[in-house]
Amino acid sequence: MEIAPVARPARMQLRHWLVILSFLLVVATPTAVASVYLYGEAVDQYASRVGFTVRREEGGSGLEILGGLTELSGSSSTDTDILYEFIQSQELVAKVDAALDLERIYQKPEGDPVFTLKENATIEDKVDYWRRMVRVFYDPGTGLIEVETRAFAPEDAQAIAQKIFELSSDMINELSAVAASDLTRYARDELDQAAQRLKDARLAVTRFRNEQQIVDPQADIQGQMGLLSSLQAQLAAALIEMDIISSSAQDGDPRLAQSRRRIEVIQNRIADERRKLGVVGSGEGSTAYADLIGQFESLQVDREFAEQSYLSALSAYDAAVAEARRKSRYLAAYVRPTLAESAEYPRRATLLAVIALGLFGAWCMAVLIAYSLRDRR
Missing domain, CATH: 1.10.287 (Helix Hairpins)
Structure with missing residues (x-):
């Protein structure tokens, strides 16, 4: 019976060095650069939150009021849908910019090209940046809206949240006035x-x-x-x-x-x-x-x-x-604009993990494809 020869010791081949080099170039180096940026250059961001909902007053007649039958209805889904879109609209961004100067607020840190607003930004640029820094959470079932605003200073984040609440309240008051006018115009x-x-x-x-x-x-x-x-x-x-x-x-x-x-x-x-x-x-x-x-x-x-x-x-x-007075709308805040004491963003560990996993996954796919092509020869 013929005995197979003893296998020779494994040695590093060229392809192995290429795989290691690609790992360093594709995964390790960008992850290290991202780590240096996140922990060395990225400026802390503070968050402020405000929560509110649209309420519609459904007061009854004088006899019902004396009898304790007056009640407040829940929010109107149509009103909250309008408000949800309004908070993300260019109109709101322009009004907040006119009142608070978004360039002054979001161009404070120097040397941070990723998280700051670029210079001489157009209104479209501000709207895109706004949707990154302002998050709106809306539950259609309950009609509750919660807005999270971020800024590089806690006072700026709170000021933006307060201005959003004020402009949203003005929007609801305008809707209520229009509804009352439509309701009484024909009767008048x-x-x-x-x-x-x-x-x-x-x-x-x-x-x-x-x-x-x-x-x-x-x-x-x-x-x-x-x-x-x-x-x-x-x-x-x-x-x-x-x-x-x-x-x-x-x-x-x-x-x-x-x-x-x-x-x-x-x-x-x-x-x-x-x-x-x-x-x-x-x-x-x-x-x-x-x-x-x-x-x-x-x-x-x-x-x-x-x-x-x-x-x-x-x-x-x-x-x-x-009836117009009875069905008046108003904005009820269940969370007033908060003032942050510590920075919540950017979440450096989470971002770094996502970047590393994403690069590692892409590198693995590329290596597997390369080896499959090699084996088919």
Whole structure:
């Protein structure tokens, strides 16, 4: 049986030296450079946190308040969604920059090209840098928003967090004002139209009274009917008196002529009064008074309808104003802007570990690929 020769001692080959060299160039050297930078050049960053949510006041009526039924509703998801986007928007960055001067705050450390804001930065550069230094955490389920701001001084981080809270509160107040305006605008337009309609109806009634010289046609017609009733009673009395005289007087008695004359005058007066009321007769004046009554009643109906419409519109407007006040929004802070006592960033050990693991993983993949290509030859 042939015995295999003893294996020769392993010796370093060229490929082994290349692997070691690549490890030093790809992994060890960049990790060492990153370590020197993080622990020697990177400036400490302080964090400030503020937490808030949008609340909507749902106060009830006066009876509900006395009965203790008033409550505060939860946050509106739509409002918090808007606020979440607003905090990361260019508009907010521009407002904070105008108030606090972001270049002054974020260009303080010298010789730190990674974590500082570059000189002569445009608004787009500031927005990109803002999203690195300001983190927004939002829970759609609860509507809670927490903002973490970083700066190279704890006072600057707190000032930025406070300004974000103030601008967010202004944004919510503006949304509340717009909602209240939209809610009451239509009701106000309806109230103005109803008020103008009532004014026109009252002016029409006043114009009718001035033209016809009649304050109340109903009262006037009652007076006319009273006069007609009185004339009819007088006619009945005159006819009775004539019958009495006729039973005892001779023909040619002047009392008979006087009675007939009295009866004729009363009948003519009754006919005239009836023509005024439009009861009998023909011609232009026969129905004039009835037409006046019809016109006045039509104007009265228009005025009463206008009054009812005005009262209804006024009630709707008052209800809309009350609803707008009842559904006011406001920003409630559950964490006030904090002032840091120690630096939390940059997290040097974490960053260094991530850089080293990332480089080592990339180096391993490259070595494996190289060996697989070599073995296929």
